[in-house]
Amino acid sequence: MAKTIGNPISWAAQSLSSTGDHMGEAISGLGGEAKAELPMVQVLTMSDIAACLRAGYDDFITTRADAIFAIVVYPIAGLILFGMGMQMNLVPLLAPLVLGFALVGPAAAVGLYEISRRREAGEDAHWRHAFSVFRSPAFGSIFVLAAYLTMLLLVWLMAAQSIYAATLGPEPPASIMSFVTALFTTPAGWALIIAGNAAGLLFAIVALAMSVVSFPLLLERKVGVPIAVVTSVRVLRRNPGVIITWGAMVAALLVLGSIPFMLGLIVVLPVLGHATWHLYRRAVA
DSSP, X not given: OOOOOOOHHHHHHHHHHHHHHHHHHHHHTTTBOTTOOOOOBOOOOHXXXXXXXXXXXXXXXXXXXXXXXXXXXXXXXXXXXXXXXXXXXXXXXXXXHHHHHHHHHHHXXXXXHHHHHHHHTTOOOOGGGGGGGGGSTTHHHHHHHHHHHHHHXXXXXXXXXXXXXXXXXXSOOSSHHHHHHHHHHSHHHHHHHHHHHHHHXXXXXXXXXXXXXXXXXXXXXXXXXXXXXXXXXXXXXXXXXXXXXXXXXXXHHHHHHTTTTTTTHHHHHHHHHXXXXXXXXXXXX
16 A cells, blocks of 8 residues: 655654664764765856756746745744844844844755755655655764854854944843934944944855855765865855855845745745755856
8 A cells, every 4th residue: 555645744753753763874974985085166157146046946936835835934933033033132133143044044945955956856856855854864964064054153143242242232222223223323333233244244154165065965975074065165265256146145035035024035945945956066066
C-alpha cells in the first residue's frame, strides 16, 4: 500500500524524528573530504543578478503554494521580533533586529534551495521536500554554519546596544516618538545613525562573505564548512561589485517586505531564497 502524507505538521514531525539517524554521519563530515579541492569560482555580471531574480520568481510562481507554506513561519517570526521591539527597552534594537534578519536569512532559506535544486534537476518539487534537508548528510554542516551566523547576529545586537548606550542611552526611551525625535534631531541621534550604519555594514559584509553561496554549496556537494565558507569568500573577492550589489538589494527588499507588518516577506523571502540558489549555480562552476 502506498504511503501518504497526512498534513504538513505530521510530515515535519517525521522529518525531525529521522534527523537523529543522520547526525552522526553529518557531524563526521563537517570537514568534508580530506583532499577536496576548492570549487572553481566564476565571474559574474550585473545581468546575472537580474537573471537570478527572474529565475527565483519563476520558481516561486511554479511552486507558489509550496514556497508560501515553507516560508510562512518567517513572517510570523518577524512579527514576534516586532512585538519584542515594542517594549520600550528594546525599541532601540528594533531596526537592528529587522536588518539583522538578513544575517541569518541564508540559513532560513535552505529549504528553498532544495526545492530549486530539485526543480532544476527535473525532480518532483513539493513543499515537503523543504524538510528533506533535515535528513541530508549535509545537515550537520548546515547546522554548524547556521549557528555561526546566529552568533554573528547576537554580537551585532550587542554592538547595537552598546552604540545606543554611548549615544542616546543608556536609559530606554520614554516612547517611540521621543526616540525617533531624538534620533533625527539631536547630535547624539545622528552619531547613533552614523555609528550604527557603519557597524551594520561591517557585520553585513562579514555575513555576506560567509554565506553568499556556502549553504547551497553544502547542500549540493560533499564539502565541509571550511571549504564552503572559503568558496563563498572567493566569490565575493572575485566579484565584489556584483556581490555587494546583491547584498544591498537583498537588504532593501527585506526592508520593503517588512512593510506593512512583515506581510511582504511572504513573497520576498521565497523569491530571494530561490534566486540565491541560481546565483550559486552561476557563481560556482
